[in-house]
Amino acid sequence: MGNPTGFLNINRNLPEDRDPVLRVGDWKEVHTEMAVSDIQSQASRCMDCGVPFCMAAESAQGPGIAGCPVNNLIPEWNDLVYRGLWKDALARLLKTNNFPEFTGRVCPAPCESSCVLGINAPPVSIKHHEVSIIDRGFEMGWVTPNIPEERTGKTVAVIGSGPAGLACAAQLNSAGHTVTVYERADRPGGLLMYGIPNMKLEKHVVERRIKLMEDEGITFVCNTTIGKDIAADKLKEDFDTVVICTGATVPRDLPVEGRELKGVNFAMEFLGANTKSLMDSELEDGNYISANKKHVVVIGGGDTGTDCVGTSLRHGCEHVQQLEIMPQPTNSRTAGNPWPQYARVLKVDYGQEEAIAIQGDDPRSYLVTTKKFVGDEDGNVKELHTCQIEWQKQDDGRMTPVDVPGSEKVIKADLVLLAMGFLGPEGGVLDQLGVEKDPRSNAQAEYGKYATNVDGVFAAGDARRGQSLIVWAINEGRGAAQAVDAYLMGKSYLPR
Numbered sequence: 001m002g003n004p005t006g007f008l009n010i011n012r013n014l015p016e017d018r019d020p021v022l023r024v025g026d027w028k029e030v031h032t033e034m035a036v037s038d039i040q041s042q043a044s045r046c047m048d049c050g051v052p053f054c055m056a057a058e059s060a061q062g063p064g065i066a067g068c069p070v071n072n073l074i075p076e077w078n079d080l081v082y083r084g085l086w087k088d089a090l091a092r093l094l095k096t097n098n099f100p101e102f103t104g105r106v107c108p109a110p111c112e113s114s115c116v117l118g119i120n121a122p123p124v125s126i127k128h129h130e131v132s133i134i135d136r137g138f139e140m141g142w143v144t145p146n147i148p149e150e151r152t153g154k155t156v157a158v159i160g161s162g163p164a165g166l167a168c169a170a171q172l173n174s175a176g177h178t179v180t181v182y183e184r185a186d187r188p189g190g191l192l193m194y195g196i197p198n199m200k201l202e203k204h205v206v207e208r209r210i211k212l213m214e215d216e217g218i219t220f221v222c223n224t225t226i227g228k229d230i231a232a233d234k235l236k237e238d239f240d241t242v243v244i245c246t247g248a249t250v251p252r253d254l255p256v257e258g259r260e261l262k263g264v265n266f267a268m269e270f271l272g273a274n275t276k277s278l279m280d281s282e283l284e285d286g287n288y289i290s291a292n293k294k295h296v297v298v299i300g301g302g303d304t305g306t307d308c309v310g311t312s313l314r315h316g317c318e319h320v321q322q323l324e325i326m327p328q329p330t331n332s333r334t335a336g337n338p339w340p341q342y343a344r345v346l347k348v349d350y351g352q353e354e355a356i357a358i359q360g361d362d363p364r365s366y367l368v369t370t371k372k373f374v375g376d377e378d379g380n381v382k383e384l385h386t387c388q389i390e391w392q393k394q395d396d397g398r399m400t401p402v403d404v405p406g407s408e409k410v411i412k413a414d415l416v417l418l419a420m421g422f423l424g425p426e427g428g429v430l431d432q433l434g435v436e437k438d439p440r441s442n443a444q445a446e447y448g449k450y451a452t453n454v455d456g457v458f459a460a461g462d463a464r465r466g467q468s469l470i471v472w473a474i475n476e477g478r479g480a481a482q483a484v485d486a487y488l489m490g491k492s493y494l495p496r
């Protein structure tokens with residue numbers, strides 16, 4: 001801890017975001033850069049606490065509740081950044097996180113919710129230090145392929161190239177195993193590539209990492225659906241182990257009257273096609289669902305919904321609004337959500353900030369349910385019929401939404417995007433391999449062990465835990481790699 005009074009003398013500061021009205025004119029990331037000296041000064045706010053809650057994803061309330069899920073050595077690299085020892089900071093960072101360039105951009109930063117300084121002052125800007133370290137590492141040429149000196153002769157097939165599959169592949173390759181990653185999309189990256197839009201994570205950042213992994217010796221086979229183009233059993237025969245990292249891609253539907261109308265789409269149909277068209281042709285090929293000049297209604301108030309808002313505004317929509325069935329979060333922590341837990345408070349994310357700047361008000365409405373969609377004579381959606389709800393406690397303790405009489409509303413809509421979360425992984429690969437599922441239809445494999453009921457088959461990431469976060473996918477990919485290494489070699493020296 002180089003500066004013992006930094007937390008007293010220096011206020012939290014972050015790089016400014018680009019003007020929302022201007023940035024919707026392009027697909028570049030929303031943040032600007034900050035002077036190196038300012039980043040170093042910010043890093044000196046870290047108190048190097050005796051118990052750094054920021055770096056432990058465990059707390060008195062139980063595992064996974066607080067802090068960084070990959071246990072980043074946050075106080076150590078904060079101090080190294082403050083002292084200008086960037087290369088050492090990078091080495092510490094890469095010990096625990098394979099892809100800080102992703103988490104440093106899009107992680108919701110549970111670490112900052114658990115920062116001890118955050119109890120009575122704005123927390124240390126940990127996430128920004130993380131991305132600054134790795135971006136500087138790439139800029140200076142310090143991030144180079146980590147090629148194993150010896151190969152073990154063991155082979156591993158990873159199904160799915162999202163952050164879980166990538167982390168697993170990187171770790172297993174570093175242990176000398178020969179890893180092939182199968183991906184059904186035309187480009188690797190999972191939701192890093194075809195889920196999270198460019199303004200949150202520019203795709204050259206994902207491609208740079210994939211290229212590095214190829215240089216390390218990992219093979220990527222794209223345009224190949226396991227279970228269809230190659231039978232999952234065949235993979236099991238051909239490789240020593242198989243790791244299922246197929247994500248939780250089954251979206252929650254809204255089976256109300258009019259769901260079949262044209263213009264009612266799942267969010268991922270909208271977001272995925274948009275990124276592909278952008279990358280293939282700068283949207284020239286027209287192979288995407290356009291929100292241009294449309295009244296857009298996004299159903300779902302989470303991250304995916306926000307990404308739909310930001311994308312619709314970039315298409316030049318007439319108007320966008322976002323409907324959420326849950327109540328509006330409070331502005332500060334409630335008694336049931338104490339420090340060091342992740343703070344569930346009202347946030348204005350980039351998409352809402354842009355809508356406020358352009359339309360004049362926050363696009364979100366809370367406690368709203370959709371009763372039906374109504375279409376025109378050509379079968380295109382033209383309106384939503386909604387009503388307000390109240391959450392009422394039933395005799396058995398369950399909370400149930402109850403309609404508020406007289407609150408019915410009709411909303412004009414030419415495009416409706418369903419962003420209500422995901423139910424779990426698709427069945428194909430799991431069924432072909434005979435992998436048991438848990439009650440939520442995820443692959444059944446104990447956290448920390450990752451082994452399924454089928455010998456030599458492991459599961460990690462959203463396919464195992466349900467839709468979650470990139471940082472948890474990395475945590476699971478690393479953990480599964482350790483389990484696979486131990487399975488193949490009898491013991492493992494890989495870190496989690």
Ligand SMILES: Cc1cc2nc3c(=O)[nH]c(=O)nc-3n(C[C@H](O)[C@H](O)[C@H](O)COP(=O)(O)OP(=O)(O)OC[C@H]3O[C@@H](n4cnc5c(N)ncnc54)[C@H](O)[C@@H]3O)c2cc1C
Nearest residue numbers: 160162163164184190191226246247461462468469470473
């Ligand atoms: C729109 C959106 C925005 C998000 N924003 C954030 C965010 O800002 N921050 C954050 O931390 N998290 C965010 N998330 C969540 C995060 O992206 C996921 O938790 C994470 O990507 C899960 O990683 P994964 O590797 O388990 O699965 P995925 O990233 O889903 O990757 C699974 C891959 O497996 C492939 N696949 C599936 N079946 C097969 C098969 N049979 N054969 C071959 N390949 C197959 C898929 O094509 C996919 O590429 C977001 C999610 C969405 C949908």
Ligand code: SF4
Nearest residue numbers: 068103107109111127
């Ligand atoms: S990965 Fe997420 S939780 Fe961990 S240090 Fe980075 S921003 Fe914080």
